Amino acid sequence: MALEDMRQPIESGCPDGFQYTHPVMMKNYGQWKWHDHPRPGVLRHVAYSGDTIWTVKAGTQRILDVFTLRKLCDIGDQYADGYVRFTLRSNIEYMVTDEAKVEPLIKALEDAGFIVGGTANSVSMISHTQGWLHCDIPGTDASGVVKAMMDELIDEFRNCNMPNRVHLTTSCCQINCGGQGDIAINVQHTKPPKINHDLVSNVCERPSVVARCPVAAIRPAMVNGKPSLEVDEKKCICCGACYPPCPPMQINDAEHTKLAIWVGGNHSNARGKPTFQKLVAAGIPNNPPRWPEATAIVKRILNAYKEGAKDWERINDWIERIGWPRFFEVTGLPFTKYHIDNWRGARNSLNASTHIRF
Ligand code: SF4
Numbered sequence: 001m002a003l004e005d006m007r008q009p010i011e012s013g014c015p016d017g018f019q020y021t022h023p024v025m026m027k028n029y030g031q032w033k034w035h036d037h038p039r040p041g042v043l044r045h046v047a048y049s050g051d052t053i054w055t056v057k058a059g060t061q062r063i064l065d066v067f068t069l070r071k072l073c074d075i076g077d078q079y080a081d082g083y084v085r086f087t088l089r090s091n092i093e094y095m096v097t098d099e100a101k102v103e104p105l106i107k108a109l110e111d112a113g114f115i116v117g118g119t120a121n122s123v124s125m126i127s128h129t130q131g132w133l134h135c136d137i138p139g140t141d142a143s144g145v146v147k148a149m150m151d152e153l154i155d156e157f158r159n160c161n162m163p164n165r166v167h168l169t170t171s172c173c174q175i176n177c178g179g180q181g182d183i184a185i186n187v188q189h190t191k192p193p194k195i196n197h198d199l200v201s202n203v204c205e206r207p208s209v210v211a212r213c214p215v216a217a218i219r220p221a222m223v224n225g226k227p228s229l230e231v232d233e234k235k236c237i238c239c240g241a242c243y244p245p246c247p248p249m250q251i252n253d254a255e256h257t258k259l260a261i262w263v264g265g266n267h268s269n270a271r272g273k274p275t276f277q278k279l280v281a282a283g284i285p286n287n288p289p290r291w292p293e294a295t296a297i298v299k300r301i302l303n304a305y306k307e308g309a310k311d312w313e314r315i316n317d318w319i320e321r322i323g324w325p326r327f328f329e330v331t332g333l334p335f336t337k338y339h340i341d342n343w344r345g346a347r348n349s350l351n352a353s354t355h356i357r358f
């Protein structure tokens with residue numbers, strides 16, 4: 001078969017966002033003179049050309065069904081200028097060039113059950129990982145944790161009462177495709193995987209599972225006459241990395257899979273260096289459907305930050321100024337030996353800075 005007759009791959013990556021951009025934003029691209037924040041959930045940008053555009057932001061649940069998407073788009077067609085965009089934290093933004101449209105647009109969104117806010121020094125929508133909808137290894141329901149927490153933090157989303165912006169994240173496994181933020185709620189496995197030896201030889205490529213383990217705790221083994229694997233439990237750090245390539249190495253467990261809370265992560269290097277988040281609470285029950293224990297700790301940290309931080313300090317800046325001992329005092333969280341990372345192997349095998357290496 002000639003090359004041109006062969007079926008070609010369909011390149012369906014992320015489309016160019018400029019084709020969906022509001023024309024006034026395109027016209028003034030890179031030419032903005034100033035912007036302000038007239039009220040929570042609304043931004044105003046003024047260009048050197050004199051053009052003005054208002055942006056109205058509303059929270060969404062991230063994983064959107066088609067009916068909700070249609071509703072959001074209909075609101076955009078009817079009350080805004082027919083353009084929307086989604087932010088990194090799954091908020092939806094509408095742009096309007098007529099100030100008179102701002103209040104009716106907010107009313108339409110709120111009447112339809114959406115929450116307007118998430119701008120400036122508020123708690124933005126929690127960014128969460130794919131969860132069970134798209135991924136095969138979650139140890140908790142990321143969307144459920146987000147729903148339960150945002151129900152309790154709704155006033156912090158629609159008001160600007162925090163010293164600075166707060167980004168919350170969740171991650172539903174310990175490999176962690178998402179959880180780095182001012183406050184992150186991440187799964188924590190506390191026991192090595194249990195191996196279903198009957199299935200390993202049918203399901204798993206043993207060399208790739210052995211290669212996955214960051215601490216070389218997995219060895220090939222023969223069990224009941226069948227090729228299988230074994231785990232050196234003294235070495236295992238319960239990371240869960242062996243579970244994706246080999247589901248019979250079951251690590252999710254109703255009792256021993258917990259949640260942990262980390263604080264002070266910041267990707268940005270706009271005003272200071274990026275920072276790694278640090279563990280502050282571990283062994284929290286993974287307790288659906290409302291996860292009350294994890295939510296109570298997040299609220300405790302937010303309250304201490306709200307009371308103690310200076311204006312415009314992010315959580316990591318605040319902790320750096322007051323010090324970790326004081327952080328544990330003001331939040332009332334216990335400091336235990338498990339907070340000390342004494343795993344020497346990390347020096348050789350893990351990234352030791354937040355700088356990206358290519
Ligand atoms: S955090 Fe882990 S389990 Fe959750 S979606 Fe990402 S890779 Fe999958």
Ligand code: SF4
Nearest residue numbers: 213236237239240242
């Ligand atoms: S959980 Fe992690 S450390 Fe333990 S055996 Fe699996 S890959 Fe290795």
